[in-house]
Amino acid sequence: MIHYTHPSRILVALDCIIFGFDGEELKLLLIKRNFDPESGKWSLMGGFLNEYEDLEAAAQRILYDLTGLRNNYLEQLQTFGAVKRDPVERTISVVYYALVNIQQQDINAIKAHNAYWINLSEKPDLIFDHNAMVDQALRQLRYKAALHAIGFELMPDKFTIPQLQKVYEAIYNTQLDRRNFSRKIISTELLIDTGDKDTNSVTKKGKLYRLNTEKYQQYLTDYVSFFPELTLS
Amino acid sequence: MIHYTHPSRILVALDCIIFGFDGEELKLLLIKRNFDPESGKWSLMGGFLNEYEDLEAAAQRILYDLTGLRNNYLEQLQTFGAVKRDPVERTISVVYYALVNIQQQDINAIKAHNAYWINLSEKPDLIFDHNAMVDQALRQLRYKAALHAIGFELMPDKFTIPQLQKVYEAIYNTQLDRRNFSRKIISTELLIDTGDKDTNSVTKKGKLYRLNTEKYQQYLTDYVSFFPELTLS
DNA sequence: CAATTATACTGTATAGAAGACACAATTTTA
DNA sequence: TAAAATTGTGTCTTCTATACAGTATAATTG
Numbered sequence: 370m371i372h373y374t375h376p377s378r379i380l381v382a383l384d385c386i387i388f389g390f391d392g393e394e395l396k397l398l399l400i401k402r403n404f405d406p407e408s409g410k411w412s413l414m415g416g417f418l419n420e421y422e423d424l425e426a427a428a429q430r431i432l433y434d435l436t437g438l439r440n441n442y443l444e445q446l447q448t449f450g451a452v453k454r455d456p457v458e459r460t461i462s463v464v465y466y467a468l469v470n471i472q473q474q475d476i477n478a479i480k481a482h483n484a485y486w487i488n489l490s491e492k493p494d495l496i497f498d499h500n501a502m503v504d505q506a507l508r509q510l511r512y513k514a515a516l517h518a519i520g521f522e523l524m525p526d527k528f529t530i531p532q533l534q535k536v537y538e539a540i541y542n543t544q545l546d547r548r549n550f551s552r553k554i555i556s557t558e559l560l561i562d563t564g565d566k567d568t569n570s571v572t573k574k575g576k577l578y579r580l581n582t583e584k585y586q587q588y589l590t591d592y593v594s595f596f597p598e599l600t601l602s
Numbered sequence: 603m604i605h606y607t608h609p610s611r612i613l614v615a616l617d618c619i620i621f622g623f624d625g626e627e628l629k630l631l632l633i634k635r636n637f638d639p640e641s642g643k644w645s646l647m648g649g650f651l652n653e654y655e656d657l658e659a660a661a662q663r664i665l666y667d668l669t670g671l672r673n674n675y676l677e678q679l680q681t682f683g684a685v686k687r688d689p690v691e692r693t694i695s696v697v698y699y700a701l702v703n704i705q706q707q708d709i710n711a712i713k714a715h716n717a718y719w720i721n722l723s724e725k726p727d728l729i730f731d732h733n734a735m736v737d738q739a740l741r742q743l744r745y746k747a748a749l750h751a752i753g754f755e756l757m758p759d760k761f762t763i764p765q766l767q768k769v770y771e772a773i774y775n776t777q778l779d780r781r782n783f784s785r786k787i788i789s790t791e792l793l794i795d796t797g798d799k800d801t802n803s804v805t806k807k808g809k810l811y812r813l814n815t816e817k818y819q820q821y822l823t824d825y826v827s828f829f830p831e832l833t834l835s
Numbered sequence: 836c837a838a839t840t841a842t843a844c845t846g847t848a849t850a851g852a853a854g855a856c857a858c859a860a861t862t863t864t865a
Numbered sequence: 866t867a868a869a870a871t872t873g874t875g876t877c878t879t880c881t882a883t884a885c886a887g888t889a890t891a892a893t894t895g
Contacts, residue, residue: 371639371690376650378611381683381694406604417609420692424683448681448696450614450657457604459653461614463681463694516745531872549854551873575872594827764842782883784843800842807891808842 380460383424384415384499385431386446386506389471389486390523392532395539396471396486397503398435399495403483406457407496413503414484415462428465435482437475442468442522444513446506454498462498466506468522489539514540515596518559518588521580529567529575530554537596559584613693616657617648617732618664619679619739622704622719623756625765628772629704629719630736631668632728636716639690640729646736647717648695661698668715670708675701675755677746679739687731695731699739701755722772747773748829751792751821754813762800762808763787770829792817 387398399411416431418424425445433439443465450461471486479485487493492503513519520536534550554560560578567575588595620631632644649664651657658678666672676698683694704719712718720726725736746752753769767783787793794814799807821828 373613373650373691373693376613376615377653379614379651379653380606380609381612381614382609417606418612418683418694420610420612421685423685424681424694427683445680447678448657450651450660450696452654452656458606460606461651461657461696463683512749529872546854546856547872548856548874552875553853762842779884780842781844781846781885785845786882 380455380458381418382415382455382460382462383418383427383431384413384462384464384502385428385435386413386464386466386503387432387436387469388466388506388510388523389469389474390536390539391471391486392535393539395489395536397489397492398469398479398484399487399493400482400484402496410496411493412496413499414482418463424463428463432465432467435478435484436469437478438469438473441470442519444509446502446509449498449502451498456497462502464502464506466509468510468519470523470525472525510540516594518557518585518595521559521585524580527563527565527577527579529577530560531575532567541596557584557588559588613688613691614651615648615688615693615695616651616660616664617646617695617697617735618661618668619646619697619699619736620665620669620702621699621739621743621756622702622707623769623772624704624719625768626772628722628769630722630725631702631712631717632720632726633715633717635729643729644726645729646732647715651696657696661696665698665700668711668717669702670711671702671706674703675752677742679735679742682731682735684731689730695735697735697739699742701743701752703756703758705758743773749826751790751818751826751828754792754818757813760796760798760810760812762810763793764808774829790817790821792821 389396389398398414400414402408402410402412414431414435416427416434418427422430428443428445429439432441432443444467446464446466448461448463452459454460454462489507494500495503510519514537520533520540523536524533530551531547533554534545534547537550538545559581561581563577563579565577567577622629622631631647633647635641635643635645647664647668649660649667651660655663661676661678662672665674665676677700679697679699681694681696685692687693687695722740727733728736743752747770753766753773756769757766763784764780766787767778767780770783771778792814793811796810796812798810800810801807
């Protein structure tokens, strides 16, 4: 068997930024560490890449272990590789971010990992370079959401237009005009009227829609200026 | 000293997609390999990450070794990590792409590496997963150029508006209207009239501009819908 | 010198999107 | 019963993207 001469072997880790939405605020799934290093502090969910495991599969494994969820929106963000980013050993970390329907998670799995949903606005200080990872993930989320219709990934199966509006308001930390938002969303033909009404809302008036998954696939691959009115700052 | 238990050490490589522009077509700097593995075939420029080297520094080192250039536009694209992507050993590759002013390169360094500028439209088949890397880099370039004014990175210090237009036509493989393009570029205030004229042109001497670097910094960080008329297909 | 070609600049018309704003309908709450 | 909250639909204005016309200029070519 041929080998490469001399190159050094380096630890390859993965970290996962998991976004969720509870109807009001954008949330992060964070771990209160009860293991070393940095026990007692907050961090992202992570793990090491196994030798016989595809990188993408490792990211899915880590997400599944923590949330019990598969087939979520999961996208590679960037690889962080500063020499001293991990004080224990030289480790590079391939970072993924996920969008999760917060209602479908496995609560037991989350408890077992000592993980909690934290409002983005109340994010605690994280270990290592995890703060920078979250910053960049949020920037990327804003990019993506401006060009593609990924806001739906954070919604439950059935949702009202005002609920969807709140997702976008949370992502961009801004206020949108109800009437213009509604018109724009409807014009995309991404929504299918379920005929049901939202019985949980205060006025019980809201139409419940579900996603037109076929149309949605187009919007994921095609370029669409989804919200030019929003700035990415 | 503390160590992590059990995780496997994996080889970490870097590969670099280097874009250039010769006034007509978008080009790639590719290597005709005279070393193993896959000697005789075409590949991207690459190398291994050293143990005491930042990831970003390694990418710059690789670009410098090949082109003699520093301070180019260099951005991390994505990390490729399928188990069998490199048949020799388990290696993940962190991929960067660079935009290079083709006039400023070090021709000797390029020759020493047996590298050649190849028109993107005539790209040969590359080793391993390098074809997929190039595909994704082009997609990312189109994204970036639609939102930020990075077309200038491919230009020489002084250039005319029609030359710049050709860069954008090459990136998106399309034709643009002269009059609208000119008006749009001028309205960005990114260009400074040097007073000189293009002595190389065959017919009427075009005005030579240089980049307003201050304004350009804004356009790099701010979100700007730079070319909505272009599709990213 | 006339024809050709590439450049620069100024217009203009149209379609469509963005954004501001009005009003009606339904249900809860006080 | 009245007020408040929430949702849905409609309309108007402004602005921008884009297509397309025209004029002037500078250099080469035959």
